[in-house]
Amino acid sequence: MDWMLLIKAAVMGIVEGLTEFLPISSTGHLILVGTLLEMTDTKAKVFDIAIQTGAIFAVILVYWQKVRDTMLGLPTEKPAQRLALNVLVAFIPAVILGLLYGRQITAYLFNPVVVATAFILGGLVILWAENRYKNNPAAIRIDDADKMSLKDALKVGLVQCVAMIPGTSRSGATIIGGMLFGLSRKASTDFSFYLAIPTLIGAGVYSLYKERALLSLADMPMFGVGLLFSFLSAWVCIRWLLQYIASHSFVVFAWYRIVFGLLVLLTAQMGWVNWVG
Numbered sequence: 001m002d003w004m005l006l007i008k009a010a011v012m013g014i015v016e017g018l019t020e021f022l023p024i025s026s027t028g029h030l031i032l033v034g035t036l037l038e039m040t041d042t043k044a045k046v047f048d049i050a051i052q053t054g055a056i057f058a059v060i061l062v063y064w065q066k067v068r069d070t071m072l073g074l075p076t077e078k079p080a081q082r083l084a085l086n087v088l089v090a091f092i093p094a095v096i097l098g099l100l101y102g103r104q105i106t107a108y109l110f111n112p113v114v115v116a117t118a119f120i121l122g123g124l125v126i127l128w129a130e131n132r133y134k135n136n137p138a139a140i141r142i143d144d145a146d147k148m149s150l151k152d153a154l155k156v157g158l159v160q161c162v163a164m165i166p167g168t169s170r171s172g173a174t175i176i177g178g179m180l181f182g183l184s185r186k187a188s189t190d191f192s193f194y195l196a197i198p199t200l201i202g203a204g205v206y207s208l209y210k211e212r213a214l215l216s217l218a219d220m221p222m223f224g225v226g227l228l229f230s231f232l233s234a235w236v237c238i239r240w241l242l243q244y245i246a247s248h249s250f251v252v253f254a255w256y257r258i259v260f261g262l263l264v265l266l267t268a269q270m271g272w273v274n275w276v277g
Contacts, residue, residue: 003031006225008037013051013226017233020055021193021198023126025261027135028115029242030209031088031166032264035112035275045106049207050223052153054202054230059193062238067197079146083194090157091198092190097161098203105164112264112275118167119261126254128191129176133185134249141182143193155181156191167261170199176250185245193238 015033019026030048034040039047060067073080131138142148159177163170171192178188207213267273 002055005222008039009047009222009225010229011037012039012048013018013229014233015228015230016048016051017230017235018054019238020052020230021059021171021196022124023175023250024257025115025119025122025163025167025169025170025172026052026055027110028167028169030186031110031115032112033273036273043212043219045110046207046211046214047223047226050204051226051230054227055233055234056197056200056204058234059196059240061235061241063193067192083146086153086191087149087194087198089150090153090160090195091202093154094199095159095202096250097164097253098206101164108157110166112244113268114165115167116261116264116268118165119257121171122168123254123257123261125179126172126250126257129180130249130251130254133179139182140184140252142187143184143195145183148187148191152178152183153191155186156195158201160195162190170196172250172253185249189245191243233262 002077012030012033014054015029016026019029027048034044034048070083074084077159115155142152156178160170162168163173174195175185175188178191179185183191193258264275268275
């Protein structure tokens with residue numbers, strides 16, 4: 001058994017879990033950390049996507065009461081039907097765009113320079129959105145994700161597609177997008193978590209199926225360790241984030257993105273780190 005590979009898998013799992021639901025881009029961090037750990041081949045990219053499923057299990061656990069009530073209420077309860085339909089509508093744009101352009105996006109955009117640039121631009125967008133949110137409280141139309149319309153859900157789903165550019169952040173795009181569309185910070189965060197369930201499970205299953213020829217039983221320990229640590233770190237992160245947003249904005253994450261992105265570009269330009277691997 002390759003213990004060093006398992007340690008690398010654990011590190012990647014922790015990075016995935018801690019960054020998946022913060023507006024700082026898990027994919028971007030996985031690309032950068034993967035470069036440092038020399039995990040950059042095609043199998044590593046499949047691994048990065050597959051371990052997102054571990055983080056989703058953490059979402060299901062934290063939101064278990066809501067998930068269960070929605071599933072049980074689908075046959076008869078309109079609020080459950082509306083929420084499920086909203087998630088489905090928001091999910092569809094990413095499916096279509098991913099099937100059409102997923103391979104090209106992976107081939108041409110999954111590199112540290114793109115990630116760093118997206119970090120910086122995303123941070124600037126968060127600063128602008130938080131300033132707008134603070135100075136225009138009357139623009140908040142929806143304080144509960146259950147009250148969203150199909151139009152609201154579609155808007156969030158379209159914004160989620162922007163996160164296919166690595167370094168953008170799926171959670172950042174959906175949360176900040178939701179806030180710009182009139183959702184409260186709490187409602188936007190909750191819906192981002194709900195939408196993550198089908199989006200990330202679908203991406204993980206599709207990636208494993210598409211690249212199944214690369215995988216073997218010998219890869220199971222690596223994937224298992226990655227999934228476990230992704231689950232554990234995501235569970236801690238989600239519980240912390242839900243408490244944090246009750247009294248804080250996302251401004252600190254914006255500055256983190258900008259500083260981190262500039263640092264990556266600087267080290268790449270100076271030749272201190274061979275980010276392109």
